[in-house]
Amino acid sequence: MNCLTVQERMKRLNSGLPIDRVPLLTNATVFSGNFARLTAEKFFCNMESMFHSQLMTRSLFGCHGAPSFSHVNWVGESLGSENTYANSEFGILIPQIKPIIKSVKDAEEFSLPNSLNTQVLKWRYEFIEIARANGFSKVAMTAGSVIEMLTQIVDVSLLFRWMIREPELVFKLCDQMAEYLLQIIDSDIKQYGVDNCIALFFYPMEAKGIMSPRLVEKYSFPYIEYMHQQLTERGVSNYNEHLCGNHNENLLFFKNLNLPSRTNFSLDEKTDLLKTSTYLGSDYIISGNVSTKILVSGSIQDVINECQQIIEIGKKLKGGFILAPSCDLPPNAPPLNLYAMNEAICKYGTY
Numbered sequence: 001m002n003c004l005t006v007q008e009r010m011k012r013l014n015s016g017l018p019i020d021r022v023p024l025l026t027n028a029t030v031f032s033g034n035f036a037r038l039t040a041e042k043f044f045c046n047m048e049s050m051f052h053s054q055l056m057t058r059s060l061f062g063c064h065g066a067p068s069f070s071h072v073n074w075v076g077e078s079l080g081s082e083n084t085y086a087n088s089e090f091g092i093l094i095p096q097i098k099p100i101i102k103s104v105k106d107a108e109e110f111s112l113p114n115s116l117n118t119q120v121l122k123w124r125y126e127f128i129e130i131a132r133a134n135g136f137s138k139v140a141m142t143a144g145s146v147i148e149m150l151t152q153i154v155d156v157s158l159l160f161r162w163m164i165r166e167p168e169l170v171f172k173l174c175d176q177m178a179e180y181l182l183q184i185i186d187s188d189i190k191q192y193g194v195d196n197c198i199a200l201f202f203y204p205m206e207a208k209g210i211m212s213p214r215l216v217e218k219y220s221f222p223y224i225e226y227m228h229q230q231l232t233e234r235g236v237s238n239y240n241e242h243l244c245g246n247h248n249e250n251l252l253f254f255k256n257l258n259l260p261s262r263t264n265f266s267l268d269e270k271t272d273l274l275k276t277s278t279y280l281g282s283d284y285i286i287s288g289n290v291s292t293k294i295l296v297s298g299s300i301q302d303v304i305n306e307c308q309q310i311i312e313i314g315k316k317l318k319g320g321f322i323l324a325p326s327c328d329l330p331p332n333a334p335p336l337n338l339y340a341m342n343e344a345i346c347k348y349g350t351y
């Protein structure tokens, strides 16, 4: 059933041409460090290890995605928040961020650094160079959401309180975060060329049950629109939009962003695959949305059954479909459950 190579398949999918089988993304970032038995320090602070551990799981499980800079909370860390790396007996833990802004005074006095010269940004550029030297020419640029990125420098409960009581302060921080992300984006575009740059957006804060729809409309949507507009003006044409959590009620907003054809919308299990594709239309690629819970605690057969159901809907989507976990793959998922995703594609994913 594999008539095409991974590269040929993705190239054809991105051009809207027919392919032989459903591609697989594993989102195995921190998972790869764990699988390679690395410590948190060795994975998060050593770019050769971060890259090659992902390269190995990618090749072992037949993944179609490129290794990514997976230094969790890197935006916050580069702005002065403290990021703690830790290991447990089960392996690497996801780093915990201690936001740098803890009071109104901190927020009022907060200013952007003068240069993009922090350790974590040096690691990011080093990772990009390693990836490019290994044939992965695309550079992923984190572009939002701005509110999500703010949670890496401001305590979430404080941010929610300020959204009600200190709107001007929240707008000030949003403006600063947007400006900072654009500084990094401009540097990437200058260094690597706009055609090699892919904009990444994640929307966990905007999901149902996190911020109220009223607050999303007031603080999030305007900055999401602003960042897309800024990227479009700079000539960015590749977008990856991760609808993290339940976004069934935000689909009209995303449709109205009028993103370029072949944009990839990656869906969480709480967002309906068929409804989203019907809503957004056939110009877009949809990826998703294998349950995190099943990938972590289900049996191999549970994973195959779950993937079968998703593939049967996904295969019919006109814009194209990629089988992928609902979100980032948890570091403690059993490796055989990734094998099971591939197995499900072999059984049910041929076109």
Ligand SMILES: [Zn+2]
Binding pocket: 204, 242, 243, 244, 245, 268, 326, 327, 328
């Ligand atoms: Zn997610």
